[in-house]
Amino acid sequence: MTVRRTTLAGTTWEFRGLVDLMAKATPLRSGDVLAGCAAGSAAERVAAQVVLADLPLTTFLSEQVVGYEEDDVTRLIMDTHDPVAFAPVAHLTVGGFRDWLLDRAAAGDEAAVTGLARGLTPEMVAAVSKLMRNADLVAVGRRARVVTGMRSTLGLPGTLASRLQPNHPTDDPAGVTASLLDGLLHGSGDAVVGINPATDSPAATTRLLHLLDDVISRYEIPTQSCVLAHVTTTLRVLEAGAPVDLVFQSVAGTQPANRGFGVTLELLAEAKAGAEALGRGTVGRNVTYFETGQGSALSADAHRGVDEMAVDQQTLECRAYGVARHFDPLLVNTVVGFIGPEYLYDGKQVVRAGLEDHFCGKLLGLPMGVDVCYTNHTDVDGDDTDALLLLLGAAGCSFVIAVPGSDDVMLHYQSLSFQDVLTARQVLGLRPAPEFEAWLRRTGLMDDAGHVLPLPADAPAARALLASAAP
Template sequence: MKLGCTLYGETFHFSSVKEVLSKANEPKSGDVLAGVAATSPKERMAAKLVLSELTVQDLRENPSVPYEEDEVTRIIQDDLDLTEYEKFKSMSIGELREWILAYDTTSQMILQGSKGLTSEVIAGVAKLMSNLDLMYGAKKIEVFAHCNTTIGGRHIFASRLQPNHPTDNVLGVTASLLEGLSYACGDAVLGVNPAVDTVDSTTAVLNVLHDVQERYGIPTQSCVLSHVSTQMKAAEAGTPIDLCFQSIAGSQKALESFGVSAAMLGEALALMEERASSQGPDYMYFETGQASELSSASHHDTDQQTMESRCYGLARHYHPFLVNTVVGFMGPEYLYDGKQVIRAALEDVFCGKMHGLPMGCDCCYTNHMQAEQNDMDNLIAIMAAAGCTYVMGIPEGDDVMLMYQTTGFHDIQTIRELFGLHPIREFERWAETMGILENGRLTARAGDPTIFQ
């Protein structure tokens, strides 16, 4: 295994596969903060060159966190399809990149082969790709999942309707919910971030969401994004829950900082299989975001993009209905500006789809970042071109509870019309019967929540 090279007369040597992966990563302020970033563009290119010649086997046998120390590593390694791994283990990461991007490599071929690839391998491939490579690679991969409806497919651009409220007031949640529905948003999920993580608050909001679904016959699924243990208690008490949510991370130590473990996620899935108010068989919803491990000092001297890919290795173990990166939520300490946010979003969607996940993206930023709404306009268009499964829909793109900026109801329909995309088919037919959509376009009734009477 060669861990060094000479580039333009300068010799570079890297101490480990982990260091190669870290220094081959595109510039991220979080990697600089962690002290794992390349110190110059030349060193970054040297690391990419070394990485391109390492094999799938090299990366599999050198996980970012040792197998004996970390349950995320164990899940990634133990879930590996060894028959598929044998087909790829001698292939270099550069050759794997070429295979994925080849015109005759299909979605089915990639999804089948990726069962034999660890998360570090998938992260390594992404590091060798340009933004356009990531878009092309992600677009090729079609992933489907079913809860109450079926998400995925080349012509679907879905949305999570996010009617958050700063005090979880059910009337405020309902007003925002009905407005979003009137713009044909919410086909991926009706998902509320609670201001207060209690069983009572979670139950109250879940009941509101479920009541609206039932009253108006809306083919979608609902979720309150409280801690998984809170949702489990609500489910055990008989509260209707379509999807069970949890934020996840790429190391055991980071998971523990969230108050969660792989065993707890398994318990939640088992409970949902028994008591979910949805059809299934896909009952879980996970959110991620580059650098959550660094923010909790749980990154094990690993770059944030590799750790993010490990999140997806964990997620695929539970066959989720939805996964999305909240790409710019962590702030400029981790992704400094709009350029870094866009790159991270492309990496995340590509790596997520390579893991066989129905991957979405919260195209977002915090107000102290070097980013603006035009960056998010660029990003949502890039995500649509890259085959991103869904994005967020929030009034005016301004979340009044979480205090960050994302995409609004109008943005989603604009993208659908620009790219010839549709909501999830079942939801689209419902919106047409409500007079909200006609021939793929919003009607004069759109934006009028009084239609729900």
């Protein structure tokens, strides 16, 4: 263990290894306090950030926060590191890397920022994010360009896509279809129509997949569907011939945490291959979708690193992105306020975490989205989610998640509404994915200026969809 020290204002601070340094340098959040790894004061946090700023980036290639021998996520990260992509910044410290990124962002140099992705480890990206203000995270995230596609193209400049989430507490087809219609009429759904099923059975998953596939194919909607069942369930319905567009799974940043989710890297590879074999894409072949969230490893008691020290939740979140990156996803999103106040206590922490997650995911080469959300026992409200949504739109976020009226009636949490997505697009001058926007215009649901229109009398496809939602 390398002990690192600094003296500030007459006080000497000592940090016991990389795990301790990273945790103490992290902006305050309740999860790290719960884990016992947070800085004990603002002064200690600043001292840790000073030490971290002087740390060479190459340190992260020789020291790990979670051991190589005992963790397959660490092995994946280290074994796939690209030294050629790393070369432009290999000589820098963490603080020097921050300055480099901000200089390239100010110059509008997207190629330089984006080109680093395969040369960066999640720990490097987590480290530099800890030295950044919120505005820095927005400025650099905006310059990291990640474009993916299946039936719609996501991540293009000037776009903000949305996942239309028509959840229903009993998976009732009429209820799902009504929410689906509501979202489509508001111009949502270009990233994916994604349902969290009330049950994880193959039969329920198959029914929902056929419902979504029927609507998408009947009305020739250029989007993709996903039923967010466990990957083992998706594999079963794939083998039975169900119309699977995207393979979904929640992933985390350590091998024990992924074990808690019931997944392995080998299982994810098998599912990806199965979905690719169906060849259902038209503009691209990205067929995986991953969700993450700060605090997931801690909640599973799977957050221990070198010498059994608690690793901070934001660094572990970035390691989850190292897992997702390996499988060339169409979509990745952090569910930023879903776990609860034990991990992100209030609006300030949720906004910070959302910007960190977006920045880190984009810098690592992921098509990063955010579920701007909170549970009802958290000290967060609609003003906080409004602020985060607009900041993410300015930062070039690939997509957000939207539900009818901001209230998910199945998962019992607050997310964004379809109207919120429209507001962000209008305020920031953003558009849907191009293929989806063209469909909206063909059906008479959007004008040439990008404004969503009331349902017109001469839009037969929209009228037919409305009729199909009737009980």
